[in-house]
Amino acid sequence: MKTATASSGGGLALWWEAARPRTLPAAIAPVMAATALAWHDGVFHGAAALTCLAFAVLIQIGTNYANDYYDFVKGADTAARVGPRRAVAAGLIAPATMKRAMMAVFTAAFLVGLSLLQFGGWPLLVIGVLSIVCGVAYTGGPYPLAYHGWGDVFVFIFFGLVAVAATYFVQAGTVSTGAWLVGAGIGALATNILVVNNYRDIETDRVAGKRTTAVRFGPVFAQLQFALGHAVMISVVVGLGALGVLAPWESAVLAVTGAAIGARQLQTLRRTTDAPGLIALLGATGRYVALMALLLSLALVW
Template sequence: MNPEKHAYSRLHIWWLAIRPKTLPAALSAVIVACALTAHDGVFRLGPALAAMLVALLLQIGSNFANDVFDFERGVDTAERKGPLRVTQAGLLTPDAVKRGMKLVFSAALALWCYLAWTSSWLMLLLGVVAILAALAYTGGPYPFGEHGLGDPVAFLFFGPVAVAGTYYVQVLHISASAWWMSIPVGLLITAILVVNNLRDRVTDAAAGRKTLAVRFGAAWARREYLACLTGAYALLPFLILSGLLPWTAMLSWASLVLAWPTWRVVRDNEGTVLNEALAGTGRVGLAYSLCFAAGLMLA
């Protein structure tokens, strides 16, 4: 029995497993998509709320899956420099975390049934694919997170799929602005994964994980992080000049006050200090989306 377990209540342990600091970033795509539908005059509250809950549940389910599968594969050890993982710490058994994961994904699938009923059956298929992708990140016979595929998959599902999907369930079509705005959202979410892989590259390499940070090194990972941030902010002026967005969408640049110090932490530090940048990048993504929504409201 882990003596540390007695320091936590059961509810607090599950709260740690949820990883609440990761949840705001999961909402970024929904905020951007809903801001666009409101600006286009086609916002629908029911599907929007369901999409928001699905985003949160998918993030929580992914966190549970990563927690238990990384432990079972020997990736999470006592040498890990990231925030506490409940399975590795002995606070929850693998079976308990898997039951929680199944419950969360079942709830997400039920909400996807509602979204399919209000829009298209293809949304249900998309939901199944998204859940399988969340499981396959660290689980299954070929965990793509261990083979350098985590970054593009994170970009795809947290960017284009999430933004375009949230827009579609409200309108039953996808506007050009929704497609284009899915790119900065996906880039900022991918940046969170880049920090995670930069911090863990030594222990990942020892465990046989071949993330991009392991394959190409720390300097390359920092350049990838900077490219994600730069791309997210640089795209906005082009979308405004092309007429897809109002000029007030530039309010998103206000989030640079968070992005710059976070980039400096990533640029200059190693190890556990990068946990600060991990949470900071999540705040950047949320602030970017909120400022974007405010800009469209001003329009």
């Protein structure tokens, strides 16, 4: 299937737009925070950390390309869409071209991942393959995760727990309690990006049969889930303080910062009904993931 106006390719700006740069903090944040924790624990390994960063970003871009392709094929992205434009649905890139780009990016991620085996052995191969499979299965395959309400779980696990634990593991050779806590916090905030996205698309997703958690349980549930994501991150920094990973004052500053920004963003989510406002909140949510990861990283390497 191909739209009448779809081109067979596109300029770099178009491919960058299709990569959805607003979502990239979800890939960068866990690697940065895990690497800062490795530095704090005296096990930092620069080459391993950079390789993890490259793998994470490629997985994120590959997943976004897959979403662009499969959401169009399944009818979730149409002219009625209220969010940022999608390259295939807008007729800017042909479906077949996007599919090839998706495969190319995931292949590049696999090759980059292979270089991590020297740091962590075969378990990393399993993690890498699962990351790619789930990146495709997020919106593709016989049981697309996002269409059955499992997208939130996917993001929390792979852009939180797995990303942080794997990045820490390739540097330390083990996974600490602190790493699991950081993974939970970053994963919760990354999931909030998806919550805002799904909240905005409730009506169009319902028509397309895309049963996200926001569609299945309604906007009030999505608001509660969004609040829970912030609460998890606040609990994590408090827990890191209790473990002695962070100084008490560092833990307090991060907790207060998280509570203040989280409350403001939740208020915005509850009061905003127009698409432009929710798109702006989506960008702010992504930036907040990056901000908290940066502040946490600075506290860990201080």
